[in-house]
Amino acid sequence: MVEHMSDCLFCRIASGELPSTPVAESELAFAFRDAAPQAPVHVLVIPKAHVTSAHTVSDVDAHVVGELVLLAQRVAAIEGIDGEDRGYRLVMNVGADANMSVPHLHLHVLGGRALGWPPG
Ligand code: AMP
Numbered sequence: 345m346v347e348h349m350s351d352c353l354f355c356r357i358a359s360g361e362l363p364s365t366p367v368a369e370s371e372l373a374f375a376f377r378d379a380a381p382q383a384p385v386h387v388l389v390i391p392k393a394h395v396t397s398a399h400t401v402s403d404v405d406a407h408v409v410g411e412l413v414l415l416a417q418r419v420a421a422i423e424g425i426d427g428e429d430r431g432y433r434l435v436m437n438v439g440a441d442a443n444m445s446v447p448h449l450h451l452h453v454l455g456g457r458a459l460g461w462p463p464g
Contacts, residue, residue, distance in 0.1 A: 346358070346359075346392045347393045348393075348444055349394045349395065352394055352447070352448050353446055353448065354368055354388075354390050354448035354450060355374065355440075355448060357390075357436065358374045358390060358391075358392045359373070359392075362374035364377070365377040367387050367419050367422060367423075368415055368418050368419055369415070369421060369452060370411060370418075371411075371415065372392055372408055372411045372422060373389055373390065373391055373392060373408070373411045373412050373414075373415040373429065374384050374389070374390055374391075374394070374415075375387050375388065375389045375390075375415050375416070375419050375453070376388055376390075377454035378452070381453040381455050383425040383455060383457055383459065384455070384457055385423045385425055385432065385453065385454065386452065386454055387416075387419045387423070387451070387452075387453040388410045388450045388451070388452060389415050389416050389419065389450065389451040389453060390412075390448060390450045390451075391405070391408045391448075391449055392449060393405075393408075393413070395408060395448070395449040396437050396447050396448065397436075397444065397447060397449055398436045398438050398440070398449060399438045399439070399444050400428045400449075401449070408449070409449075411462065412449075412451045413434070413451070415451045416432075416434055416451055417458065418429025419453050420453065420456075422454055423453075423455065423456070425455035425456055431455065432453055432454060432455030432457065433452075433453075433454045433455065433459050434451055434452065434453060434454075435451070435452040435454065435463075436449070436450070436451055436452070437452075446447050
């Protein structure tokens with residue numbers, strides 16, 4: 345039984361209550377296109393059950409972070425950015441200074457062009 349929070353945007357997307365553009369899913373994670381893409385490929389990978397942020401991950405849900413990375417690998421393959429000459433960036437924002445705007449753990453998968461470093 346997946347625990348959703350009724351007032352959480354990404355819980356409502358994960359449950360299908362709110363629309364999204366899905367890319368892939370696994371038992372524990374769901375991947376969908378970011379509504380305001382910052383790169384040609386910009387997909388969000390979220391746990392289906394609520395976890396607030398990387399900073400609140402505990403022993404109980406630490407395995408979920410690995411699930412997010414595994415699904416991000418599949419997203420990269422689906423999007424064709426996993427070749428040796430390509431690549432992608434995985435980002436988890438935490439808190440105000442990092443501009444975290446949705447308090448439900450999410451991994452940004454960014455790619456499809458050369459990404460600058462350091463980020464702004
Ligand atoms: P962050 O700033 O790390 O919290 O990232 C939140 C991301 O969620 C932003 O890139 C938003 O563009 C994206 N976002 C917000 N609402 C939606 C939505 N309904 N569907 C898809 N992406 C969204």
